[in-house]
Amino acid sequence: MNTQLMCVSCNTTLVNSKGGAVFPCPQCGKHQILRCKNCREIAAKYTCPECSFTGPN
Ligand SMILES: [Zn+2]
Numbered sequence: 001m002n003t004q005l006m007c008v009s010c011n012t013t014l015v016n017s018k019g020g021a022v023f024p025c026p027q028c029g030k031h032q033i034l035r036c037k038n039c040r041e042i043a044a045k046y047t048c049p050e051c052s053f054t055g056p057n
Pocket residue numbers: 007008009010011012035036037038039040
């Protein structure tokens with residue numbers, strides 16, 4: 001299985017994790033949330049595919 005690392009906010013493929021963030025969903029902990037550097041900087045919203053939790057707050 002080839003797991004593609006995709007930013008959950010803009011769907012950009014993260015070639016490497018430089019500047020990006022990967023963390024488990026704060027609510028359900030089941031899904032890895034990936035955010036690219038750009039989306040972190042603009043504080044783009046993300047939604048957990050598992051439980052529909054929205055962040056970053
Ligand atoms: Zn992004």
